[in-house]
């Protein structure tokens with residue numbers, strides 16, 4: 489003899505209302521956990537951004553001495569050592585990896601940064617820059 493409609497897996501003592509309440513409670517706990525996790529992520533990211541801002545403000549461009557914050561950029565001295573961009577490290581990586589990446593960089597203003605990279609790309613950059 490086979491059952492066409494097997495019994496539901498739920499406890500018959502529990503009413504529809506009590507199951508709904510249990511689901512709501514579970515959802516609320518889950519939601520609180522997600523909110524707490526997000527809050528922690530944004531707090532950590534903010535702290536990493538503060539480190540980067542302070543680094544730029546303190547040092548300025550290492551070639552021309554430019555101090556205006558919006559035009560300062562991180563330049564990897566040895567491109568082969570570059571693992572991440574600093575922006576990526578702020579977004580996704582921990583403070584330790586960010587500091588390690590910053591240690592491979594010098595701070596340059598946008599103009600000096602472009603000039604540095606043009607030296608790498610263009611073989612006759614010396615002619616263009618003189």
Ligand SMILES: [Zn+2]
Nearest residue numbers: 549552597600
């Ligand atoms: Zn500069």
